[in-house]
Amino acid sequence: MNILDKFHHWRRRRRWNKQYKSGRWKSLKSDIEADRYLKIKKDLRAFAPENPSILDIGCGDGVLNERLGDYPFSYSLGVDFSSESIKQAQEKNLPNSEFEHCDVLHFVPKRTFDAIVFNESFYYIPDTEKTRVLQFLLDHLSAEGVLIVSIFREGPGCWEYFKENPKLKELDFETIKTSKEMTYWKIGAYRKV
Numbered sequence: 779m780n781i782l783d784k785f786h787h788w789r790r791r792r793r794w795n796k797q798y799k800s801g802r803w804k805s806l807k808s809d810i811e812a813d814r815y816l817k818i819k820k821d822l823r824a825f826a827p828e829n830p831s832i833l834d835i836g837c838g839d840g841v842l843n844e845r846l847g848d849y850p851f852s853y854s855l856g857v858d859f860s861s862e863s864i865k866q867a868q869e870k871n872l873p874n875s876e877f878e879h880c881d882v883l884h885f886v887p888k889r890t891f892d893a894i895v896f897n898e899s900f901y902y903i904p905d906t907e908k909t910r911v912l913q914f915l916l917d918h919l920s921a922e923g924v925l926i927v928s929i930f931r932e933g934p935g936c937w938e939y940f941k942e943n944p945k946l947k948e949l950d951f952e953t954i955k956t957s958k959e960m961t962y963w964k965i966g967a968y969r970k971v
């Protein structure tokens with residue numbers, strides 16, 4: 779990253795922290811958001827091995843984890859560069875789950891995972907780092923594992939990293955619509971080839 783990118787990245791992290799402190803992201807728990815979490819749960823059921831280990835990149839305060847509800851998983855690690863969101867996630871004491879304060883740009887997994895989820899977080903990775911970060915994380919996805927990506931609206935400049943990636947095969951791709959105008963998410967599930 780050049781110095782300007784580094785500055786924007788630093789400023790973005792500060793903004794996320796402030797917003798988690800102010801409670802702005804409590805909206806993620808609203809009903810209108812529920813279906814996109816449910817779709818991720820459905821993809822996990824359909825494509826992840828039984829009782830998977832899950833890596834949730836940009837996990838925020840752990841809403842996906844809460845929304846998994848009765849879905850059985852052996853372990854989940856949520857990673858986020860907002861210390862405030864991680865603190866809030868840790869306070870929930872969710873079963874089989876850990877949360878780590880770390881920038882995905884510097885995150886080094888200590889194990890492989892059966893599912894890796896970019897739930898509304900991939901577009902925040904600086905463009906110059908997207909390929910490297912994605913490849914590095916894919917090296918920590920088990921052969922039978924699934925990569926799940928959720929992106930708000932069209933996600934310009936994002937989907938090509940998955941759809942045009944010769945190392946990935948698309949298993950599913952769906953648009954999750956809501957009753958609110960211009961509020962929809964696209965969610966893709968991928969396996970390594």
Ligand SMILES: C[S@@+](CC[C@H](N)C(=O)[O-])C[C@H]1O[C@@H](n2cnc3c(N)ncnc32)[C@H](O)[C@@H]1O
Pocket residue numbers: 794806835836837838839840841842857858859860863880881882883897898899902903
């Ligand atoms: C829109 S929120 C989504 C939160 C959560 N995935 C959800 O959908 O409930 C985006 C999250 O990505 C995190 N994030 C953005 N860039 C990141 C980075 N470089 N490393 C780790 N987390 C990052 C933010 O702190 C924020 O919590």
